[in-house]
Amino acid sequence: MSHFTPSFAAHFAPVRVRFGAGVRRQVSEEIARLGCKRALVLSTPPQADQAMEMAQDIGDLAVGVFTRATMHTPVSVTEEAVAHALSVRADCLVSVGGGSTTGLGKAIALRTDLPQIVVPTTYAGSEATNILGQTENGIKTTLTDPRVQPEVILYDAELVRSLPASLTVTSALNAMAHAAEGLYARDRNPVSTLLAIEGLEAFAESLEKVVASPGDLEARGRTLYGAWLCGTVLGQVGMALHHKLCHTLGGSFDLPHAETHAVMLPHTIAFNARAAARELEPVSRIFGNAHPGQGLFDFARKLGGPLALRDLGLKEADLDKAAEIATAKPYWNPQEVTKKDIAKLLGAAWRGDPPAF
Ligand code: NAD
Numbered sequence: 001m002s003h004f005t006p007s008f009a010a011h012f013a014p015v016r017v018r019f020g021a022g023v024r025r026q027v028s029e030e031i032a033r034l035g036c037k038r039a040l041v042l043s044t045p046p047q048a049d050q051a052m053e054m055a056q057d058i059g060d061l062a063v064g065v066f067t068r069a070t071m072h073t074p075v076s077v078t079e080e081a082v083a084h085a086l087s088v089r090a091d092c093l094v095s096v097g098g099g100s101t102t103g104l105g106k107a108i109a110l111r112t113d114l115p116q117i118v119v120p121t122t123y124a125g126s127e128a129t130n131i132l133g134q135t136e137n138g139i140k141t142t143l144t145d146p147r148v149q150p151e152v153i154l155y156d157a158e159l160v161r162s163l164p165a166s167l168t169v170t171s172a173l174n175a176m177a178h179a180a181e182g183l184y185a186r187d188r189n190p191v192s193t194l195l196a197i198e199g200l201e202a203f204a205e206s207l208e209k210v211v212a213s214p215g216d217l218e219a220r221g222r223t224l225y226g227a228w229l230c231g232t233v234l235g236q237v238g239m240a241l242h243h244k245l246c247h248t249l250g251g252s253f254d255l256p257h258a259e260t261h262a263v264m265l266p267h268t269i270a271f272n273a274r275a276a277a278r279e280l281e282p283v284s285r286i287f288g289n290a291h292p293g294q295g296l297f298d299f300a301r302k303l304g305g306p307l308a309l310r311d312l313g314l315k316e317a318d319l320d321k322a323a324e325i326a327t328a329k330p331y332w333n334p335q336e337v338t339k340k341d342i343a344k345l346l347g348a349a350w351r352g353d354p355p356a357f
Contacts, residue, residue: 003190010189010236013130016152017228021217024119024156027054027094031061034115034151038063040090042081042105044070047097047121050159054096054119064088066104069095071257072250073103075136082111090114095150096159098122098171099257106132106148116150121159122167123175123223124258125231128153140251149235155228157221165211168223169305172203173262173296175227177242178234180269180283180296184276184334185237192236197282199229204286204299211303240333242268245342248326255312262305263312263352266297267345270355275335293355308352319346 016033018026031039039062043051048067055062066081085093085108095105095118103126105116110132118127130149133142163171179196182188203226209219246264249255270293273280280292287295301307310316323343330337341357348356 003193005190008189009187010191013146013149013235015128015150017155018153019155019221019224021157021221023154024054024096024159025057026154027117027119028058028061030117030152030154031058031092031094034092034117036092036115037061038089038091039094039117040085040088040092041065042069042093042095042101042108043067043097044100047101050096050121054094058094062094063090069097069101069104071100072135072140073100073107073133075107075134078104078107078111078134081108085112085114092117095119095127096121099124099126102126102150103132103134105150107134109150110143110145110148113147115152117152117154118150119154119156119159120224120227122163122258123160123171123227123230125175125178125227125234128228128231129235131235140247153228155221155224157217157224160210160220160224161215161217163214165214165304166306167258168210168214169207169300169303170258170262172207172223172226173265173300173305174258175230176200176203176296177246177261177265178239179230180265180280180292181239181242182230182233182237183282184272184279185239186332188237192233195229195236196233197286199226199233200283200286202226202229207303238332240331241272241335241337244331244333245326245346248322249309249314252325253314253318253322255309255314259306259312260309262300263307263309263349266293266300267349267355267357269293269296270357271341271345272333272335274357279334291355293357297354309346309350311352314350316350319343319350322346
């Protein structure tokens with residue numbers, strides 16, 4: 001069935017994307033292609049070895065390594081990294097890692113306009129968007145800016161082999177959330193819908209394989225393909241209830257990013273299916289259940305994904321406050337959002353019950 005609609009707007013950023021096992025070794029070629037000569041390599045502390053290996057591989061084109069990227073992109077770390085980039089006269093950035101490292105690269109680019117080459121090692125999808133979330137004084141704010149959009153992405157299946165099974169599943173569900181919410185986005189277009197469906201299919205086809213066999217490079221490559229497509233959807237269209245709720249849970253209760261997305265997705269999709277059943281039909285088809293939320297719940301359970309917010313550290317006493325914060329400011333969502341419904345939804349997600357709607 002065609003996804004054509006008579007009237008729509010779409011925007012595609014000029015991004016160069018390469019796929020392939022071992023493609024991370026082509027970074028020098030990409031630096032030269034950008035007309036650059038002095039790359040600063042970025043990573044989180046646990047991925048410092050990968051950053052060092054990358055700098056060695058780049059050789060003379062690398063002028064420094066900064067390994068202090070942190071979840072939620074604290075402005076204080078960005079300021080240190082910008083000072084470092086200026087001190088070594090970097091003319092481009094190479095981010096090796098997940099959303100935290102990509103976030104730091106984007107935050108530096110916002111302040112310096114340096115071009116970015118991203119080599120993702122999770123499925124978060126940040127590399128495919130012009131969105132940046134930053135934290136200052138405990139408050140996370142999000143902006144969109146063309147300077148933040150990475151210029152080059154190199155997806156290397158060999159780099160996601162080391163993702164532990166639990167992070168593989170939660171990171172994939174985090175990516176799938178972008179596609180699932182993209183299906184009913186108010187500003188969706190026929191191409192964003194195509195990308196969302198293909199992205200969900202890529203994960204449905206490959207995730208079980210990589211959990212059973214983490215070194216399966218063909219299946220790992222397919223998961224990265226899903227990550228790219230789902231991330232591109234996130235960069236194209238506006239998100240709704242699911243992302244707002246996860247933002248509240250992460251920002252106000254310090255819950256972990258990918259795990260929170262993984263637990264919440266079946267519940268938010270089940271809730272929104274009441275108003276967007278037709279748009280969510282691809283989710284029902286791909287995950288083999290007439291109820292798209294239940295299909296996602298069964299998929300996550302089969303893969304050993306987390307199912308309960310209480311297991312992520314949220315206290316039962318905080319549920320009411322979470323429902324209050326999540327409904328304090330109105331935003332567009334296909335299904336009307338009330339505090340009573342969100343409290344019910346959060347209660348089911350907290351206990352790890354199947355979706356209540
Ligand atoms: P992350 O980058 O913090 O990675 C999670 C942990 O896994 C880290 O300790 C990291 O070092 C480790 N890790 C990463 N890759 C690994 C690998 N291949 N093998 C072993 N360990 C590995 O987390 P994430 O989930 O990728 O990203 C989350 C962050 O990204 C959040 O801050 C979120 O807000 C942001 N994000 C932003 C966007 C956007 O468009 N702006 C989109 C998605 C996520």
